[in-house]
Amino acid sequence: MRKKTTENFCEYAVRWREQAARLKSPMKESKMIDIFIQEQELNYFRYLLSTVGKTFDNVMKVGEMVENDIKSGKIxxxxxxxxxxxxxxxxxxxxxxxxxxxxxxxxxxxxxxxxxxxxxxxxxxxxxx
Incomplete structure (x- = not known):
């Protein structure tokens, strides 16, 4: 599942998490985070690696920061x-x-x-x- 051009990173992450929760066999949060990070494009992937072992909320926060920094030109x-x-x-x-x-x-x-x-x-x- 890819991020839509009309949604921000947090909206995308919430949508992704909701879809993952609907699976027949639920995943542990750590496994869900690992898969989510692996699915990201390079800009996000590099920065989200630091969130392995953290909560999904931390992943969303870092992803949002990356998105803002891309928009502002810092990344x-x-x-x-x-x-x-x-x-x-x-x-x-x-x-x-x-x-x-x-x-x-x-x-x-x-x-x-x-x-x-x-x-x-x-x-x-x-x-x-």
């Missing part, structure tokens, strides 16, 4: 990077288009490196007293 959306990469590959063949593709490729590379090297940096800083 680079992997979907946006993928779309940008596809545009680069499908771009025009002229020299100006080639230069633009090279520039964007460099920016995408730097952003991907930053996201990989600093996945939880701003959460730890915001939660320290």
């Amino acid at each position: 680079v959306s992997q979907a946006a990077l993928k779309a940008t990469t596809q545009v680069l590959h499908n771009g025009s063949g002229n020299i100006r288009g080639k230069k633009r593709r090279e520039d964007v490729a460099i920016i995408v590379s730097v952003l991907q490196t930053y996201v990989q090297d600093n996945p939880l940096q701003h959460y730890f800083h915001s939660q320290t007293p």
Whole structure:
């Protein structure tokens, strides 16, 4: 089950949890959380790993924070990077288009490196007293 474009992360998580509760053989909450995290796209998956062993409410809270940070630009959306990469590959063949593709490729590379090297940096800083 995927998140609809019209719903926020918490709405999606509640809908997912309700569907999981309807299964014939109910799952333990820890198993439900593990499966839920595994189903998430890369942006959420990286951050939600820290919630393994926590409650579903904690998972929802972190997911909501990730969603807000994607919207505000603190986290680079992997979907946006993928779309940008596809545009680069499908771009025009002229020299100006080639230069633009090279520039964007460099920016995408730097952003991907930053996201990989600093996945939880701003959460730890915001939660320290």
